[in-house]
Amino acid sequence: MAFTKDQLERYSRHIILNGVGVSGQKKLLSSKVLVIGAGGLGAPALMYLAACGIGTLGIADNDKVDLSNLQRQVIHGTSDVGRLKVESAQERVNEINPDVTTVVYPERITADNIMEMIQDYDFIVDGVDNFATKFLINDACVLAGKPFCHAGVRGFYGQVMTYVPGQGPCYRCVFEEIPEPGEMDSCSQAGVLGTMPGILGSLQAMETQKYLLGKGELLTGKILTVDAWQMRFRTVSIKEKNRDCRVCGEHADIDRMDPENYKDTAVCEIEKSKEGEKNE
Numbered sequence: 001m002a003f004t005k006d007q008l009e010r011y012s013r014h015i016i017l018n019g020v021g022v023s024g025q026k027k028l029l030s031s032k033v034l035v036i037g038a039g040g041l042g043a044p045a046l047m048y049l050a051a052c053g054i055g056t057l058g059i060a061d062n063d064k065v066d067l068s069n070l071q072r073q074v075i076h077g078t079s080d081v082g083r084l085k086v087e088s089a090q091e092r093v094n095e096i097n098p099d100v101t102t103v104v105y106p107e108r109i110t111a112d113n114i115m116e117m118i119q120d121y122d123f124i125v126d127g128v129d130n131f132a133t134k135f136l137i138n139d140a141c142v143l144a145g146k147p148f149c150h151a152g153v154r155g156f157y158g159q160v161m162t163y164v165p166g167q168g169p170c171y172r173c174v175f176e177e178i179p180e181p182g183e184m185d186s187c188s189q190a191g192v193l194g195t196m197p198g199i200l201g202s203l204q205a206m207e208t209q210k211y212l213l214g215k216g217e218l219l220t221g222k223i224l225t226v227d228a229w230q231m232r233f234r235t236v237s238i239k240e241k242n243r244d245c246r247v248c249g250e251h252a253d254i255d256r257m258d259p260e261n262y263k264d265t266a267v268c269e270i271e272k273s274k275e276g277e278k279n280e
Contacts, residue, residue, distance in 0.1 A: 001026055007099065011053055019215045025053060029099065031212045034058035034121040036109055036137060038085040040197030041151050041204065042127030043075035048205035049125075050093040050100050054212075057093060058121060060105035061085045072194040109133055111257035114140040123211055124148035125204050131178045136262045138163070138171035139247045139254055149207040149219075151200040154190050156229040158200040161219050162207045168221030173242035173249075178263070196228060 003011070003022075014020040014028075033054050035042045038061040049057060065073075065080045065088055073085075080088040086104040093102050105117060109128070114136060118124055124146055126137045134150065141148045147164045150171050163170050203224070210216040223236045247254040254261060 001029070007053075010097070010099075014052070020213060024213045024215070027212055027214075028053045028209065029055045031123070032056040032058070032121045033123045033125065033208055033212075034060065034118060035125040035127055036060045036133075037127030037129065038073075038075065038089040039063070039069065039127060039129060040072040040153065040192065041129075041201040042125065043073045043089070044198045044201035045125050045127055045205045045208070046089055046093055047075055047096060048202060049208060050096040052205075052209055053097060053099055054208075055099070056101045056103065056121075058103045058105065058117075059086045059089050059093070060107070060109055060117065061089070062106055062108040072192065072197050074198065109136060111136060111259040111262055115144060115257060118144055118146055121146070123208050125208060126150045127201065127204070132262045135172060135175075135178050136257075139261070140257060142170050142172075142247045143255070143257070147211055149204045149211075151204050153192055153196045153200050156193055156196060156227065158196055158226040158228070159223050160200060160203045160207065160226075161223045162211070164211070164218065164220050167218075169238055169241045170245065170248050172247050173245040174223070174238055176242070176245075193228065196226075199226060199228065 011025050014025050015022055031054050033049055035046050035057065038046065038059055046057065046059065063085050065076045065083050065085055067081050069076060070078065075092045076085065076088045084106050086106045090102045090104050093100055107113065118140060124137065124141055126134055126148055128134060128137070137148060141163060145165045149160065149162045151160045152158060161171065207218060210218055221237060221239045223238060225234045225236060241248060243250045246252055
């Protein structure tokens with residue numbers, strides 16, 4: 001694969017960078033990444049992944065752009081209100097970088113369609129805003145042997161972790177079960193500072209690039225917590241798998257995607273781990 005003159009200029013800061021270079025940029029251009037959710041987290045992740053030259057970007061979201069989204073979902077604009085988010089996001093990605101092939105999935109992610117959706121991708125980005133779908137993504141990726149990056153955000157707080165098959169615990173190892181309705185307040189009730197998803201989504205894009213390049217230290221076996229109000233970043237180590245994890249534990253009982261395991265609780269994105277609370 002030979003770079004065009006435009007590509008040499010576009011990716012020049014990568015090409016001269018130790019740790020990326022020509023070979024690394026070629027890896028990015030040949031990679032396929034699926035971003036599930038084109039909202040607060042997915043917006044910055046998609047924009048940075050497009051800019052860095054990911055060859056194929058999948059965008060999955062069944063929602064439409066609402067005026068209340070625009071305080072944080074920077075991939076969309078005022079003129080996009082009422083449009084499908086995948087269409088708006090695809091248009092913006094194509095404008096940022098015509099090298100990128102986009103595949104859109106204007107549908108709700110369910111236990112019935114997720115395995116087929118993720119099968120052709122090298123890495124998955126969890127950009128959704130409710131627990132049920134986060135557990136759905138985790139379990140599908142564990143069963144399919146796919147790496148993914150989780151992030152959650154609420155108010156002034158956020159967290160990021162990365163799962164790589166065979167390297168550390170999965171999301172369910174840490175958080176175990178979907179909260180019952182009423183245990184956590186909704187996004188509209190809790191609120192979120194608009195910049196927060198930008199920070200967390202950018203970190204997800206960074207984790208994605210590091211994995212694809214095979215460079216750096218990933219957030220596997222650890223959770224990065226962000227307290228933007230106090231501007232504190234802490235890393236909590238969770239090295240061991242949960243032996244009782246229902247999807248990757250010693251007596252796992254989730255071996256297929258059963259819709260009954262993922263009832264939508266419509267709760268917010270952030271779950272501050274008990275370990276994180278103890279270390280703050």
